[in-house]
Amino acid sequence: MNTENRTVPRSVWVLLVAVVGFFAALATLPVPGDAAAPEQEAPEESFAIVDVTLFDGEAFRRNQDVWVEDGRVRRVGAKLRLPEDLPRVDGRGHTLLPGFIDGHVHTFGGTLGDALRFGVTSVLDQFTDSGLLAGARTARDDIARTAEADLFSAGMLATAPGGHGTQFGLRVEPLTGPEGAAAWVRARKAEGSDWIKIVSEDGAAYRGEIPSLERETIAALIAAAHAEGLLAVVHVSDLEAAREAVSLGADGLVHTWFDAALSEEDARSFARTGVFVVPTLSVIMGLFGDSTGLRVLDETDESLVSPMQRQTLSNRFEMPEGPDSEVALENVRRLHAAGVRIVAGTDAPNPGTATGLSMHGELRLLARAGMESHEVLAAATSVAADAFAVPERGRIAEGYIADLVLVRGDVEEDVTRTADIVTIWKDGYPVVRETAATAVSPEIPPAPDGPVVVDFEDGLDSGFGFGWQVTTDAMNGGASTADLTVEEGALVVRGETRTGFAFPWAGAIWFLGDQPMQAVDFSGRSVLRFRTRGDGRSYTVMLFGAGAAATVPPTVPFVAGPEWAVVEIPLESFATADPSIIAALAFVAQAPLGSFAFELDDVEIR
Amino acid sequence: MPEEAVARLWGVTHRYGPVVALEEVDLEVRRGEVLAVLGPNGAGKTTAINLLLGSAAVQTGEATVFGQRPGAPGVRARRGAMLQISGVPNTLTVGEHIDLFRAYYPAPAPASRLLAMAGLEGLERRRFGKLSGGQKQRVMFALALCGDPQLVFLDEPTAGLDVEARRGLWEEIRALSESGRTTVLTTHYLEEADALADRIVLLHRGRVIAEGSPATIKSHTAARLVRCVTGVHRDRVASLPGVVRSEARGRYLEILTSRPEDLVRALLDLDPDLHDLTVVGAGLEEAFLALTRAPDASEPVS
Amino acid sequence: MTTATLARRGRIYVLEARYQFLMVLREPAFAIPTLLFPLMFYLFFGVVMGGRGFSAAAPTYMLATYSVFGVMGPSLFGFGAGLAMERDSGVLLLKRTTPMPAAAYLLAKVGMAFAFGAAVVLGIFLTGAHGAGVVLYRWQWFALSGVVLAGVIPFCALGLAVGAWSKSRAAVAITNLVFLPMAMLSGLWIPITMFPAALQDFANVLPAYHHAQLALKVIAMDGGQATALHVAVLAVQSIAFLIVAAVGFRRAESGAVSIRPGGMS
Incomplete structure (x- = not known):
């Protein structure tokens, strides 16, 4: 051995x-973190995010656990003892932020959804239809699954007859002097305004001249608001108006100004009054063609951007030459240096901005104005909530509503990372970020009354919708071919189905909307009817509804024999199809592989 | 001669509490010899071995092995021992036990040679607990040789074995001495000592009572015990033929002699009334026992 | 010392540990109870009954306490009783006539206790994690295994003390008398908080109680006494056990009475 x-x-x-x-x-x-990687389906209502870098509204804290219960934050701390069955999100390598609060928006259409989909869980509206306010209060007090941000609003704004704010078509009751101020403020309070917004704008900064409230009226409004226990914030766009508003006791200014930089002395005196400023750099920089929102848009997955966001971002204010965007930034820098509270706000969806999306641009602009990461984020969370006395929001702390944004990477290191959102929770429920899924069904135009008939007498131009196109499996990588011609007033479809895609097809597709795959409402119609003849093989009709790409279209077979024959297919034969949403009908050859030819005529939906 | 002594005890007295195990013992182990320490149970054999193994501390006197303290590391490496123990763990195999013990020594004997020397070929994969008594003793023997020792102590190597197993182990021990190793074995069988030893030390009640070649010892133990009832006085008996010792025991007189026929003749001459005569000691064992037990034998020897 | 010598000495330690481990592993009377009993107890009391009897925290609590229980077994029986048996059989005496370093023998026994303890701990951890849904932070899993296995040291010292003073057969019985009541009274089977106050106070003298408290501290389920207290008690008790063991061995050796079965001869 x-x-x-x-x-x-x-x-x-x-x-x-x-x-x-x-x-x-x-x-x-x-381990707790093993429960779910953040990219997996987000838990809801009661869960924990563990071992995450936390921005609690004021400061960054490493390796924190956040325990959410019934839509509120139950506990925050390192290595919390969590119930074993509590769903967990592994927060390592991520930053958890309070849901953002946009300090200056205007609400209409889908803006509350747009805001939420970009992590803005509450908006501070500075002028909207006062009819929205009652509903907004109910919605925001309800801790439940929602697709919209919480709305806090000034409601109607206070302006002079013909002054700024009257040009939008919203109901405005202008003030002509200080004597009406008290009654006006009481009326707003009764409507549900959370604070009073006053316009002090003579157009000077825009090289124009428009009527504005008198100093005395502004003073009276501020006094009346305070008497009612409401904050009074003032729209200004020049230094003089800003000084005046602050001297009259305004609680906040909801723009910075760009006609002149304020002196450090002015900044210090502003700071002494405790006034806060919502600079709305997004909209102001947009005036100068410097839209950070567009930059955020470039980094954002297209499926997350609504048409309205895209549109408002691409809109432009007409801006005369002269003022300098750097002045606006310098004002913010000096205000911040002097200790004036800065609240992040975008003034979306004004031209050059998009609700929600622009918030991430605003954060970058504030950072450009010299604020540290934690100051920038506080401006968009705790400082905003404190300035406008918004309760239970703007912080991640015990008892606060679980409005949370989980972002990839370390935001303290790089504040531009806020846009790289993994999950948003509103009231403890994960937010669906894709526009397609959240969009309430888009406007679907109704089909004209009576049967829609295509007889091909005028060639391929069907006379209805976008018209007829070739469709083949080439879009799925297949090799089938098809060719459309109109001969003797009938559509002739010739082609060949070839091997290449698992389920080959080729034929003709009829787009019923003005654009390809745009749906049309055929409610009340029940039958697809057409005449056909052909080589005797079997063909298929496919019916495409909205969002066609996502689902398998229902199909019904038909045979094209040597003699012309009428085929009638009840629409209800198309399983899962909804007559109120029909985007296209395709007439295609499938298996067996080989060449085919058939004709269609007098295609009608009745 | 001192330089010849591989191990020695010098003036050793050892006590366990009030019991004296060894008393003024001088013992020398010479290079290359097989020394048998012979004696009945309780004679102090194992105590002597334990002192030479360093397993017990010397109380009075001196013990050296290879001129060093018996427990010195250099000594341990050149010495092997087979102790009176119930065995090594049952769940390890023969080969594993040998592997482990070989690892203890700087220049171990090859495992194959150990298996051959102990007659354990083919058993290395068997667990110790599955072995017969003789096989177990062979394993203990092999373990004593793992370090390829120059000096081997075998404490009662054949204790508890049947005749056949005992003879088998003798063969291994003889082969051991033929390979030039110095061997010390303890036994209470004179036959075993006679069969194996070059020299025998006879130990009794902690004292060395005889020492010499097997022939010498045998001549001592060739004596017979003559017992009778007689009027001849004990003092007179001492001068009679071949008398080693005599003792009055009850009404009997017991006389140890190397010349029983002459003694009996002389006794009968002196005392015609002599009666109840018995002569004991047909075999070596009996004579040896008589010799060592005589002083305190409490029952008649028959 | 040359590297060859060092390598040879190292080999002694490795082989001694290896055969020590194989030896007990092949002994069903040792291996099965020490490996399976803690696991079965945990499975029954911690996993099956745990959720109902006490609270949802039971599987996690008992994960720690049954791991402590699992480490006690091999330390007390393998080390203490095992040593007593080998001493009585004479193997120890035989080995001491060889150049084997005494440390190799002791370390091999400690290593065996560690190995068995680690196997039990791992078994309980896997059972808790996959059978009862116990979730801990990664540092807790590692720290808990470390704290629990460190218990080998005081328990081996206790085993050594028992083994030094008792004969082999008695050693097993005495060890059982120490092992089972101590496990029970230290709150290893059911939480200590369910005991009457007097028993809870009594637990303070038991090493297993302090060791279990240290283990529970890792998962923040301990009774709130200071870590330093538990460590200090365990250290003092370990040293005391070693002294008791040393005295016992010295007595046995000087008398040479219980060194070997033959008695004096």
């Missing part, structure tokens, strides 16, 4: 393997 040279290494190996195996086995044991 010559084991001297073998036994020792073998025993040592066995020992090493055992030790490594022991630790490896320990490493496989379940």
Whole structure:
């Protein structure tokens, strides 16, 4: 037994393997973070985000656990003892932020949804239809699944007859002097305004001249608001108006100004009054063609951007030459340096901005104005909530509503990362970010009354909708071909189905909307009817509804024999199809592979 | 001669509490010899071995092995021992036990040679607990030789074995001495000592009562015990033929002699009334026992 | 010392540990109870009954306490009783006539206790994690295994003390008398908080109680006493056990009475 040279290494190996195996086995044991990677389906209502870098509204804290219960934050801390069955999100490598609060928006259409889909869980509206206010209060007090941000609003704004704010077509009751101020403020309070917004705008900064409220009226409004226990914030766009508003006791200014930089002395005196400023750099920089929102848009997945967001971002204010965007930034820098509270706000969806999306641009602009990451984020969370006395929001702390934004990476290091959102929770429920899924069914135009008939007498131009096109499996990587011609007043479809795609097809598609795959409402119609003849093989009609790409279209077969024959297919034969949403009908050859030819005529939906 | 002594005890007295195990013992183990320490149970054999193994500390006197303290590391490496123990762990195999003990020594004997020397070929994969008594003793014997020792202590190597197993182990021990190793074995069988040893030390009640070649010892133990009831006085008996020792025991007189026929003749001449005569000691064992037990034998020897 | 000598000495330690491990592994009377009993107890009390009897936290609590229980077994029986048996059989005496370093023998026994303890701990951890849904932070899994396995040291010292003073057969019985009541009274089977106050106070003298408290501290389920207190008690008790063991061995050796079965001869 010559084991001297073998036994020792073998025993040592066995020992090493055992030790490594022991630790490896320990490493496989379940840990809280294993429950779910953040990219997996987000838990709702009651869950925990563990081992995350937390911005609690004021400061960054590393390796924190956040326990959400019934839509509110139950506990925050390092290594919390969490119930075993509590769903967990692994927060490592991520930053958790309070839902953002946009300090200056205007609400209409789908803006509350747009805001929420970009992590803005509450908006501070500075002028909207006062009819929205009652509903907004109910909605925001309800801790439940929602697709919209919470709305806090000034409601109607206070302006002079013909002054700024009257040009939008919203109901405005202008003030002509200080005597009506008290009654006006009481009326707003009764409507549900959360604070009073006053316009001090003579157009000077825009090289124009428009009527504006008198100093006395502004003073009276501020006094009346305070008497009613409401904050009074003032729209300004020049330094003079800003000084005046602050001197009259305004609680906040909801724009910065760009006609002139304020002196450091002015900044200090502003700071002493405790006034806050919502600079709305997004809209102001947009005036100068410098839209950070567009930059955010470039980084954002297209499926997340609504048509309205895209449109408002691409809109432009007409801006005369002269003022300098740097002045606006410098004002913010000086205000911040002097200790004036800065609240992040975008003034979306004004031209050059998009609700929600522009908030991420605003954060970058505030950083450009010299604010640290935690100051920028506080401006968009806790400072905004405190300035406008918005309760239970703007922080991640015990008892606060679980409005949370989970972002990839370390936001303290790089504030531009806020846009790289993994999950948004509103009231503890994950927010669906894709526009397609959240959009309430888009406006679907109704089909004209009576049957829609295509007789091909005028060639391929069907006379209805976008018309007829070739469709083949080439879009799925297949090799089938088709060709459309009109001969003797009938559509002739010739082609060949070839191997290439798993389920080859080729034929003709009739787009019923003005654009390809745009749906048309055929409610009340029940039958697809057409005449056909052909080579005797079997063909298929496919019916495409909205969002066609996502679902398998329902199909009904038909045979094209040598003689012209009428085919009638009840629409209800198309399983899962909804007559109120029909985007296209395709007439195609499928298996068996080979060349085919058939004709269609007098295609009608009745 | 001192330089010849591989191990020695010098003036050693050892006590366990009130019990004296060894008393003024001088013992020398010479290079290359097989020394048998012979004696009945309780004679102090194992104590002597334990002192030479360093397993017990010397109380009075001196013990050296290879000129060093018996427990010195250099000594341990050159010495092997087979102790009176119930065995090594049952769940390890013969080969594993040998592998482990070989690892203790700087220059171990090849495992194959150990298996051959102990007659354990083919058993290396068997667990110790599955072995017969003789096989177990052979394993203990092999373990004593793992370090390829120059000096081997075998404490009662054949204790508890049947005749066949005992003879088998003798063969291994003889082969051991033929390979030039110095061997010390303890036994209470004179036959075993006679069969294996070059020299015998006879130990009784902690004292060395005889020492010499097996022939010498045998001549001592060739004596017969003559017992009778007689009027001849004990002092007179001492001068009679071949008398080693005599003792009055009850109404009997017991006389140890190397010349029983002459003694009996002389006794009968002196005392015609002599009666109840017995002469004991047909075999070596009996004579040896008589010799060592005589002073305190409490029952008649028959 | 040359590297060859060092390698040879190292080989003694490795082989001694290896055969020590193989020896007990092949002994069903040892291996099965020490490996399976804690696991079965945990499975029954912690996993099956755990959720109902006490609270949802039971599987996690008992994960720690049954791991402590699992480490006690091989330390007390393998080390203490095992040593007593080998001493009585004479193997120890025989080995001491060889050049084997005494440390190799002791370390091999400690290593065996570690290995068995680690196997039990791993088994309980896997059972808890996959059978009862116990979830801990990764640092807790590692720290808990470390704290629990460190218990080998005081329990081996206790085993050594018992083994030094008792004969082999008695050693197993005495060890059982120490093992089971101590496990029970230290709150390893059911939480200590369910005991009457007097028993809870009594637990303070038991090493297993302090060790279990240290393990529970890792998962923040301990009774709130200071870590330093538990460590200090365990350290003092370990040293005391070693002293008791040393005295016992010295007594046995000087008398040479219980060194070997033959008694004096």
